[in-house]
Every structure is written in structure tokens, then in C-alpha cells.
Amino acid sequence: MEYNQEGRHRGDIGNIKTKKYELKVLRKLLHSTIGIIAILFYFFPLYENIFIFILSSVIILTLIVDVIRLTFTHINDFFFKYFHFLFVERDKNKINSANFYFMGCLLTLMFFPSSIAAIGILYLSFGDTSAAIIGQKLSKKISIKIPKTNKTFIGSIGFVVVSTIIGITFGLNIKTALLSAVVGAIFEALPLGIDDNFTIPFFSSLTIWAMSI
Numbered sequence: 128m129e130y131n132q133e134g135r136h137r138g139d140i141g142n143i144k145t146k147k148y149e150l151k152v153l154r155k156l157l158h159s160t161i162g163i164i165a166i167l168f169y170f171f172p173l174y175e176n177i178f179i180f181i182l183s184s185v186i187i188l189t190l191i192v193d194v195i196r197l198t199f200t201h202i203n204d205f206f207f208k209y210f211h212f213l214f215v216e217r218d219k220n221k222i223n224s225a226n227f228y229f230m231g232c233l234l235t236l237m238f239f240p241s242s243i244a245a246i247g248i249l250y251l252s253f254g255d256t257s258a259a260i261i262g263q264k265l266s267k268k269i270s271i272k273i274p275k276t277n278k279t280f281i282g283s284i285g286f287v288v289v290s291t292i293i294g295i296t297f298g299l300n301i302k303t304a305l306l307s308a309v310v311g312a313i314f315e316a317l318p319l320g321i322d323d324n325f326t327i328p329f330f331s332s333l334t335i336w337a338m339s340i
Contacts, residue, residue: 162252169245227322235328247332254290261285278316286312307334
């Protein structure tokens, strides 16, 4: 009987971990939709201002929602009950991480030409997503963690590979694509105290811009 209870307990823990992983992947995939939009303004830079306007509007709206839910506990509980797939648990009592994602994209667009900013945003959209998925999937087989973080080296390698392919696909030479991907992976992995949604697209784009001078 004890064995069955222990088995059920382990099964429950496994189910919880699986559900958390599935929700994390879903959030990352939702974030990747920004990358699809980035592809559009890479090829149609005249629409960049429209995208900046949309991003700015989304940021204002989501910040208003965050202020309301953080002010009223019952509203916060409602959001986490019915829209839990949009949040991570650590965001329950602070600004939603998605806001930093949108702000990072906006900041990158404002500082760099659209052709460069688009690649940096694609690194965030698809490289970061790849790091999360690959890191989670292979963590049991290759469980080498980056010190003082919950990130894995295999996840960072996945980030570099996917981002390098993206950079080359969008016209970068191999050296620039690889270096900017490595910079993005470093800011994705290291606990610098700054949300990596800010740092990944900005510093990846900064690297591409510096290499193009």
C-alpha cells in the first residue's frame, strides 16, 4: 500500500512537472509570434513605425492590466486562474515578464536599423525558445547546469545553433552570425539581474551593428 501511495506521489510530481513544462513551451511559442512579425518588417521596413506603434500600445495596455491586477487581489487571482498560461508563478506579485519582452523588442527597434533589429528580435523569439525547449528536454540526459542559474549548457548550445542559422538566413556572414548568437546566449544564461528579454535582442543587435561598421 505504501508503495502504491509513493508511486502515486511520484506520478503526481511528474504530472506537475510535465504541465509546467508544457505551459512554459506554450508561453515561449506565443512569444515567437513576435518573431513572425519581425520577419515582415525585415522585408518591409516601411512598416516599422506601424510595428513600433502597435508595440507601444500593447506595452501601455499590459502595464495598465498589471497595475489593476496588482492593486486588487481578487482580479490578480482571476487572471492566474483563467489565464495562467500567460504568466509564470514568480510574476504573481510583480510586473508580467511579457512586458519586458515587448519593451526589449521596442528598445531594440528604436536603437537599430530595422534589418538589424529584426535579427536581434528573432534571436529572442526563436533562439530563446529553443534554449528553453532543448534545455528542458535534454536536461535529464545532459544535466550540466550553468553555475548559479537554472539554465543548462545544452540549452545555451541550442540557442547558439538556432540563432546562428537565423543570422545566416537573414544575410549575416558566419562570423557575425555566430558571434552575435554567442552574445545572445551569454545574456540569456547569466544571472545579471536584468531581464534577458531586454538584453538578448539589444546586445545581439549591438554586436551585429558593431561588426558591420
